[in-house]
Structures are given as C-alpha cells and as structure tokens.
Amino acid sequence: MNAVTIDGPAASGKSSVGYEAARRLDFLFFDTGILYRAVTWAVLQQGISVADSEAVGQVAEQTSIDITAPTRDHRDGRQVTVAIGDNDITWAVRTPHVDQNVSIVAANRLVRQALGEQQRSIGLRHGSGAGGKSGIVMVGRDIGTIVLPEAPLKIYLDAPVDERARRRQQELAARGKETDIARVLADMQQRDEVDSERAIAPLRPADDAHQIQTLGLSIPQVVDKIIALAQTHLEVGPATPLDQTAPRGGGAAPH
Numbered sequence: 001m002n003a004v005t006i007d008g009p010a011a012s013g014k015s016s017v018g019y020e021a022a023r024r025l026d027f028l029f030f031d032t033g034i035l036y037r038a039v040t041w042a043v044l045q046q047g048i049s050v051a052d053s054e055a056v057g058q059v060a061e062q063t064s065i066d067i068t069a070p071t072r073d074h075r076d077g078r079q080v081t082v083a084i085g086d087n088d089i090t091w092a093v094r095t096p097h098v099d100q101n102v103s104i105v106a107a108n109r110l111v112r113q114a115l116g117e118q119q120r121s122i123g124l125r126h127g128s129g130a131g132g133k134s135g136i137v138m139v140g141r142d143i144g145t146i147v148l149p150e151a152p153l154k155i156y157l158d159a160p161v162d163e164r165a166r167r168r169q170q171e172l173a174a175r176g177k178e179t180d181i182a183r184v185l186a187d188m189q190q191r192d193e194v195d196s197e198r199a200i201a202p203l204r205p206a207d208d209a210h211q212i213q214t215l216g217l218s219i220p221q222v223v224d225k226i227i228a229l230a231q232t233h234l235e236v237g238p239a240t241p242l243d244q245t246a247p248r249g250g251g252a253a254p255h
C-alpha cells in the first residue's frame, strides 16, 4: 500500500506540506479537515446548534460535499474547490466562525461515523493504486491512528502553539483578513484542547508515527524529510524535484 498519513494540531503545516509531498510523489492529496469544515458550514448555515448532536449528525449523513481540482478561473491560491450544491464554499470553510465551531462538530459520534467510513474507503482505494494515482497522502487528526492505521508511512507534525498561531494569522492576512493574534491563539488552544480530549478518535501520534517538529523549518525542508522517508517506506521511484514556483499558501514556514 502506498499511503502517507499526516496528522497534527491546527496550523502545524499539514496541508501545505501534504499538498507538496503529494505533488512530488504524484500521489492524490486528501485533506480530511475539509469534510469536517464543510459539515460545520452547513450546520451553521441551517441555523442548527452545534450542540444538537442528532441534528448535526443528520447534516453529516445527508450533505453531499464535492471536492474537485480547481479550474483555470480559480487562481486564488486554493488547493481544491469545495462545494455543497451550487455553493462554492472553498473559502467560507476557512472563516474564524467555522474555526470556532468545527471541533465540536468533529467530536460528534454520528459525524465521525459518516465521514470516517468515506475517508477509509478513499484511502484504501487510492492507497492501492486503484484510483488513477499510485498512492495517497491523507491529512487530518486521526488518519494514522483510526482511519488508515495500516498505512506504511505515518507522520505527526507539530510546532509550539504560539508559532502555529503566528502562521495561521499570516495565512489569514495573505487572504486580506486582518486578525488579532491573541484571538487566533485563544481559538487555536481551544480547538486543540477539544480535538485532543474528545472521547472518539482524539488527536495523538500513532505509536509508529515519525514525529517532525517544524519550528524553524521551511515547508520544503519538511517535505524533503517526508520524501526521504517515502523512499524507504513506500514503493516509489525517485520523486520529482521541488517546484520552486508552486504556490505554498503563504509564508516561508509551514502553516
């Protein structure tokens, strides 16, 4: 199986690093956080309380989330286009309002059941090479522990919380959203706490995960470490060189 799992707390660099690693390995990139964010967006949009477990679970079961490659019209830094029906929610799922509510939604048993099964079948299909690409890079919180524990290469990215808050603030600023660093930090600490302490699929490194501390490392440096591990853990040929022109979604450091 050719599968790389990348887990870690908020803004530890999973998406930027995972996207670039997948590009170099020519694997499918799948950011599972998007699904939890999209369900949260739908819940908020329908005026449902995130505390109403049954209603939130129903939204997860009934909402069809489309994730597609961006077209030429979308040169705004997006990795993928996220849509529900006719609504392009690519950026709507990245607002502070969704950030503040997503962890409660993601702790919901019905939500995890509905989304977890879909993720596992996508991981198995693309990890076996049956999906057009020769492998998959899957990013999230519980991918190495619960969703795809048989993956031959598991990564856990981390960085101190104030560094991660700085990265998230930069990322928001790059999209024209000025935010208060203290607020970003507080929201992030709250989200990490809920993600780590929830009963089902809490955030933690798998026993056999390679832990990478990303403080002081650039995105290409972290990607290089993962590519080196991929050469020994997966059935891959030489990876394509780093594309210096590829968008990395913000600053020099992972976010």
Ligand code: CDP
Pocket: 009, 010, 011, 012, 014, 015, 032, 033, 034, 036, 037, 102, 103, 104, 106, 107, 139, 140, 141, 142, 143, 191, 195
């Ligand atoms: O980009 P960032 O790390 O801030 O967040 P994300 O990866 O988009 O995930 C958003 C939220 O979804 C997390 O805070 C978790 O509550 C939830 N999530 C999860 O529970 N399990 C996953 N596999 C991925 C995300």
